[in-house]
Amino acid sequence: MSGRMWYGWSANDNIRETAASGGLVTGLLLSLLSSEMVDAVCALKRGDDLYDPRPVLVTSPEEIQECAGSMFCGSILTADWVLGASEANPGIKIAAVVKGCDAKVIYELIKRNKLDRDDLFLIGLNCSGTFSPVQTRTFIREVCGMNPDSVDSFLIRDGRVVVRSGDITKEYPLENIEERGFGRRDSCRRCDTPIPRQCDIVCGTWGLYGENSDRATFVEVCTDKGLDFLSQAEKNGHITLVPANPGGVKARSRVEAAMLTISEKNRKEMFAKTGSGMERLTWIMEETSRCIKCYQCSHACPLCICQDCQTKKPWLVKPGEVPPPLMFHLIRFSHIADSCVNCGQCQDRCAMDIPVSLMMHALQDELEKMFGYHPGRPEGMPILAKVNQHEEWEHHYENSYQKMIRLFSQKVADTEDIKGE
Template sequence: MKPLVGDVFYARACDHELLEKGESGGAVSALLKFALESGNVDVVLGVRKGADIYDAIPTLITDPAEISETSGSLHFGTLLLSKLFTRYLGKAEDIMIAAALKGCDMMGVYELAKRGEIRLENILMVGLNCGGTITAETGRVMISRKFGVDPDSVTKERISKGNFIIETPAGEFSESMDELEEENMGRRSNCRRCKLKIPRQADLACGEWGVIGTDATFVEVCSPKGAELLEQAIAADVVDTLPPVPKGLEIRKKAEQSMLNLSDSWREKDFRALGEGKSRLKQMVDETSRCIKCYTCIEVCPALQMTNPSNFTVDALGKIPPSFAFHMLRYSLVADSCVNCGQCEELCPVDIPNALFMHAMAVELQEAYGYEAGIDLSNPRVSPLEIFPREKKQKKSGKQ
């Protein structure tokens, strides 16, 4: 059967090592390995475990035998991969790259592509279903307090059916994700608010939601490029495929909708706590007053290419903390392109809730203008920075 865009499959690796080591039947690892072996790509960008399960490291692979190093879940890996394409991979202009990308990675790639910072045609994107990630610090605290387990003894972790599950030499332990998050020991706040759980902007969207009765990956074909790769991999006996059972399709749909509903609840809760108008502004001014002007929030943003500090000179040189105008300049420059990746908040050395402030503003602009960053390659029909409709501007200025 020739895969077509829109088709869905259960897929599993034919390679025994990948089947055993990979998550959900190892299909993603098998497809990435095949893309490299077949010459479809020159290099694979992935994430591997470093010193332990709390240490996620981006890695470039040219040897297909090393693909198995990226197998397995790493929910404590909160990396954003999209900006690596511009920083280290020459914007994918002269090299073919395959990458396993979660939702925020995908949105960042799309925003960079709109700015001519990535050659999207040269990237084979394997999208990964993602319910969210947990910071290493939070993970260690959570495992110690809630599980009563030494964090260093954990050999593996996963999220399944609403539970966070860890494996140790002493056995397996499980806790409800809902309970963990109510105690602020679960996913990052931006992950809780995220509404891209299945990244269909990719060439293939892969995950375990909807898999019943077999150890396999649910694969959705999202582009001709993805269909071609899957067809070649099936013909080469790299992966086995089966049609998903009807109940599995229903479960996948319900799982995605349940996650989206939960995201709406967290958005309402987080944004309500910010208040409105002067109350929100005061909170933003107070929180940003801790800023030491390290420029990390600018450097890590996938949608903000103005990384030269001179572009943000709104105060006297060396003034710390900077005036609130410094932050308003950054917020305004990202207003129509924030993808809620959370990097600006997670990496802030003084714990300013940058992502919360930016996401709250971005969502209001999305609702006002009907445009959401990172979802497709279109640009806003009207820039969100045009606070007033064009007609009112003309009337106010006396122009017709």
């Protein structure tokens, strides 16, 4: 087997008919579990309805088919479940089906010695973004004129939202419904990772062409490990692969470029609303004045993992004061902003509708321009967030604290040299 881009589907006719996009991912997961290449699979399954995705850890091949299908509602991070399973079962090998934000979180946790990359088989999914379940129900009821409970499927395809209920299908340009406030979550609209190539393979529907356009998956191989388990799945008879159509490869590139262009435009517009300098600080102070210090932003953040939370130290943040002083938020910004992957979990969970994710992402963007670190990619190490927290660096990096200090100092020196030129 050679080549890096393929069309694939499940070799099981029943799976190919019932699973999404020909059941390629389902076939891969069956192969990985059946061959004992992994001990468990972390994926999403449908809960009470299509607006209710639920993360599961599956250890039996018989349960894999329950995870088949695409879900566009909700904002679940499978990365949290991967971390929980790894901490509870050191050395466990996990195949994880992940979006771009999941993949970025996983790499940030690897850099913090919380996960071992060798134990992970990462199957990435092309992602156009996810939708709020509450807003989606409202959209279906008010715009589509349908009963949300009777809808059979809700998905994004070719830049259009497609809603199906029985024999009725309605389609809307994604851009149009976002102008009406019913679109993707804000963090998804800013996302710069529609194809998470930090995974071992990436799967999706972009680039399907001709006779394979309806019941197949486009697969891009990103690592040697990905090539190995893809080849093994084909050899075991779980999947069928054919080389990707060259026209489909070009079409996929065009879709990715279009998604990135839209995301960049959205980032600029959203970041512009935050202002700069004192204007931004004033905006942050006004928005955070609604904070009730429920700690949901900290609990939701997959990278807020300090063992001894600085925001709970009374000499930094006065206990019982609501809203808390600005120091509460500044501590979170200083600990997380350089590594924020824009997953949006903090904002989704905020009871007071504070645009926490936008604040964090805007600060991360500024730090990236200053220091060159892009969070969530395999290369590089986080620089700024905990450089003043010696005990936390020791906890995460053991004896590498001095190395990190030198790296940070060099970045500062380089920045000053540039300013002086």
